[in-house]
Amino acid sequence: xxxxxxxxxxxxxxxxxxxxxxxxxxxxxxxxxxxxxxxxxxxxxxxxxxxxxxxxxxxxxxxxxxxxxxxxxxxxxxxxxxxxxxxxxxxxxxxxxxxxxxxxxxxxxxxxxxxxxxxxxxxxxxxxxxxxxxxxxxxxxxxxxxxxxxxxxxxxxxxxxxxxxxxxxxxxxxxxxxxxxxxxxxxxxxxxxxxxxxxxxxxxxxxxxxxxxxxxxxxxxxxxxxxxxxxxxxxxxxxxxxxxxxxxxxxxxxxxxxxxxxxxxxxxxxxxxxxxxxxxxxxxxxxxxxxxxxxxxxxxxxxxxxxxxxxxxxxxxxxxxxxxxxxxxxxxxxxxxxxxxxxxxxxxxxxxxxxxxxxxxxxxxxxxxxxxxxxxxxxxxxxxxxxxxxxxx
Numbered sequence: 119x120x121x122x123x124x125x126x127x128x129x130x131x132x133x134x135x136x137x138x139x140x141x142x143x144x145x146x147x148x149x150x151x152x153x154x155x156x157x158x159x160x161x162x163x164x165x166x167x168x169x170x171x172x173x174x175x176x177x178x179x180x181x182x183x184x185x186x187x188x189x190x191x192x193x194x195x196x197x198x199x200x201x202x203x204x205x206x207x208x209x210x211x212x213x214x215x216x217x218x219x220x221x222x223x224x225x226x227x228x229x230x231x232x233x234x235x236x237x238x239x240x241x242x243x244x245x246x247x248x249x250x251x252x253x254x255x256x257x258x259x260x261x262x263x264x265x266x267x268x269x270x271x272x273x274x275x276x277x278x279x280x281x282x283x284x285x286x287x288x289x290x291x292x293x294x295x296x297x298x299x300x301x302x303x304x305x306x307x308x309x310x311x312x313x314x315x316x317x318x319x320x321x322x323x324x325x326x327x328x329x330x331x332x333x334x335x336x337x338x339x340x341x342x343x344x345x346x347x348x349x350x351x352x353x354x355x356x357x358x359x360x361x362x363x364x365x366x367x368x369x370x371x372x373x374x375x376x377x378x379x380x381x382x383x384x385x386x387x388x389x390x391x392x393x394x395x396x397x398x399x400x401x402x403x404x405x406x407x408x409x410x411x412x413x414x415x416x417x418x419x420x421x422x423x424x425x426x427x428x429x430x431x432x433x434x435x436x437x438x439x440x441x442x443x444x445x446x447x448x449x450x451x452x453x454x455x456x457x458x459x460x461x462x463x464x465x466x467x468x469x470x471x472x473x474x475x476x477x478x479x480x481x482x483x484x485x486x487x488x489x490x491x492x493x494x495x496x497x498x499x500x501x502x503x504x505x506x507x508x509x510x511x
Contacts, residue, residue: 150174151202151256153247155264156344159334159360160229160243161392162236165266167209167245170224170341171252173200179349196342199224206251211243217250223365238270241330267360269332273396274324275424275473278386280402281337281361283431285314286350310354311429313461313486320465320478321399322357333359336385338406340366379407386415390422397422399473401464403429404436409443409455416453425471426455427464462486 152174158166175195201224209216211230218228236243242265249260269276282288287309323329339347341363351358362385390398400415400423402408409428416423428440437457444455458464465482468474 149200151205151249151252151254151260153207153249153260153262154344155247155262156341157242157265157267157348157358157360159267159332159389159392161268162238163231165211165230165232165243165245165268167226167228167230167247167264167266169207169226169247169262169264171202171205171207171220171226171249172224173202175199177345179345196346197340199342202252202254204253205249208248208250210246210248225365236268238268241267241269241332243268267332269393269396270328270330272326272328273330273332274326276332276334276389276393276396276398277318277321277359278334278336278389278398278400279318280382280408281335281347282339283403283405284311284401284408284429285318285356286310310350310356310489311461312489313465313482315355316478316482316485317461317465317468318357319355320474320482321468323474323478325472325475333357334362334389335359336362336382336389338364338381340364342366379411382407383411383414386411387418390415390419397424399424399468400426401429402426403431404440404457405431405433409440412455413443413447416447420452423453424473425467426453427467428455428457430457430459460486 150173151171153169153171155169158168160166175198177192177195201220201222203220203222203224205220205224205226207218207220207226209218209228209230212233214230214233216228216230218226220226245264245266247262247264249256279285318333319329322331322333324331335347335351337347344361344363347361347363348358350356364381386400400408400412402412409426412423412426412428416426428444430437430440440455440457444457447453447455454467456464456467458467462479462483465474465479469476469479
């Protein structure tokens with residue numbers, strides 16, 4: 119009965135998308151097309167490339183002067199996507215060309231093998247993308263460049279981090295607070311937790327001084343917010359890495375496996391499988407299911423996880439759950455899961471374990487103080503701006 123209901127929903131959604139697509143094509147309502155590249159990861163032997171072909175809605179990078187209404191309009195455009203199925207995208211790398219066709223939601227995924235050994239002077243490797251065919255007319259050349267991360271052989275460890283309520287304040291445990299932050303705040307208005315930038319930089323630096331420890335961000339945020347989240351990392355000088363987000367669209371696999379736990383666990387497992395010789399530090403928060411997900415990862419991958427840092431979002435029942443899991447891990451003699459209130463606490467633990475330099479601690483503490491002072495000023499400014507916009511409305 120359940121499978122029949124799911125099949126009916128899938129068929130209805132597919133027919134509706136097909137009808138909408140044909141109607142827009144007939145009325146010539148399709149706007150210019152674009153390739154949206156998603157930064158991904160790979161090895162010296164295989165590179166994983168992902169992106170999407172969409173109608174270009176003209177979403178521009180945000181500025182500090184954008185109003186709440188501009189932010190809301192841009193977010194609407196991000197989610198009101200016009201996907202281009204059955205488009206052919208050409209990839210060019212090391213003189214070789216590959217082609218892939220987009221699925222019903224405009225996504226394309228391709229694994230390619232480098233023709234010659236990669237030079238690992240930089241962890242990022244650019245790949246050129248070009249739209250060569252689409253079921254709708256498009257003018258001129260539609261191109262984009264994506265980047266694939268390949269950790270160097272001398273990386274000490276990798277870092278897998280959540281985003282919402284781990285590095286950026288979203289209020290994910292409150293539907294109202296989360297909705298307000300997601301819909302009304304752009305990359306400039308989103309507030310990172312105190313000291314995150316310096317702490318993550320110290321992890322990227324490690325102890326070899328080469329700043330080549332790779333970061334991976336696994337989040338249940340939808341792919342529609344990719345540009346916003348990546349801009350946030352850049353603005354706040356947080357080490358960039360592949361953003362492994364969640365597709366909220368409907369097809370047979372996504373409909374059945376769209377929950378937070380399975381998505382995050384699957385992505386972390388894929389990273390561990392891709393890099394069997396690299397150990398990892400996991401970072402998350404107590405607001406959702408990070409602690410039990412990380413516990414499952416630890417049990418199924420013995421010896422692969424060095425430490426786990428969980429930010430406390432100050433909800434008692436969630437805090438108790440994390441403490442219970444941490445105690446269980448400690449009893450089993452496996453990995454230490456550290457529940458933290460502030461970023462310097464995680465930094466102190468990391469320094470004591472030899473993951474980062476002790477000399478990094480004062481900088482992280484200082485940045486946390488500066489961030490704290492900045493928050494107070496931002497709150498006053500946002501209150502004033504909100505009052506002025508309400509007055510004008």
